[in-house]
Amino acid sequence: MKIRAATYADAEAGAQVLQRSIAELCRADHNDNDTVLAAWTANKTPRNWKIWIDQNETELFVAVASDQIAGVGMLDHAGTIMLNYVSPDHRWRGVSKALLARMERQAFDWGLRECVVESTNAARRFYESAGYHGSSDTPRMTKTISV
Numbered sequence: 445m446k447i448r449a450a451t452y453a454d455a456e457a458g459a460q461v462l463q464r465s466i467a468e469l470c471r472a473d474h475n476d477n478d479t480v481l482a483a484w485t486a487n488k489t490p491r492n493w494k495i496w497i498d499q500n501e502t503e504l505f506v507a508v509a510s511d512q513i514a515g516v517g518m519l520d521h522a523g524t525i526m527l528n529y530v531s532p533d534h535r536w537r538g539v540s541k542a543l544l545a546r547m548e549r550q551a552f553d554w555g556l557r558e559c560v561v562e563s564t565n566a567a568r569r570f571y572e573s574a575g576y577h578g579s580s581d582t583p584r585m586t587k588t589i590s591v
């Protein structure tokens with residue numbers, strides 16, 4: 445598996461991974477509520493993918509395994525993990541961990557010393573084991589980075 449910068453050519457497959465990851469893996473968050481799901485996935489489109497690539501304040505990454513997009517990560521210049529979504533077809537194979545490590549390294553290289561994430565319920569344990577801390581009554585979690 446390889447992590448690389450996202451390209452325009454990834455737009456269709458990348459948006460599809462985001463849609464499926466949210467719908468299929470984040471049930472603990474949307475509880476199969478169609479309204480919540482529609483609001484969450486509304487901006488995860490090929491059109492917005494290209495906007496995310498073009499905008500200066502974020503970096504968009506993909507994890508690629510067997511020539512397929514296995515995961516998508518996006519980091520902003522303040523150190524916020526904006527996206528970290530694995531394809532349901534590639535779960536539990538180190539994809540989210542690798543994307544997170546890549547984004548933390550990028551943040552460190554920009555001179556930042558902290559990353560922040562608004563964790564889903566689905567991923568909270570994942571972030572805890574990656575060194576993130578936060579109060580259990582809020583989704584916000586932070587980690588001091590020292591790559």
Ligand SMILES: CC(C)(COP(=O)(O)OP(=O)(O)OC[C@H]1O[C@@H](n2cnc3c(N)ncnc32)[C@H](O)[C@@H]1OP(=O)(O)O)[C@@H](O)C(=O)NCCC(=O)NCCS
Pocket residue numbers: 465466469470527528529530534535536537538539540541542561562563564566567568569570571573574
């Ligand atoms: C939980 C999730 C993030 C893990 O990512 P993954 O790519 O499937 O798995 P990885 O191999 O990268 O990570 C494995 C780690 O997940 C954690 N983990 C293990 N079981 C877990 C569980 N039942 N629930 C949550 N995390 C778990 C562990 O820390 C494990 O690390 P370890 O093997 O060193 O103990 C992912 O499966 C998922 O559900 N994603 C949904 C999208 C999402 O919520 N993204 C976060 C947006 S903020």
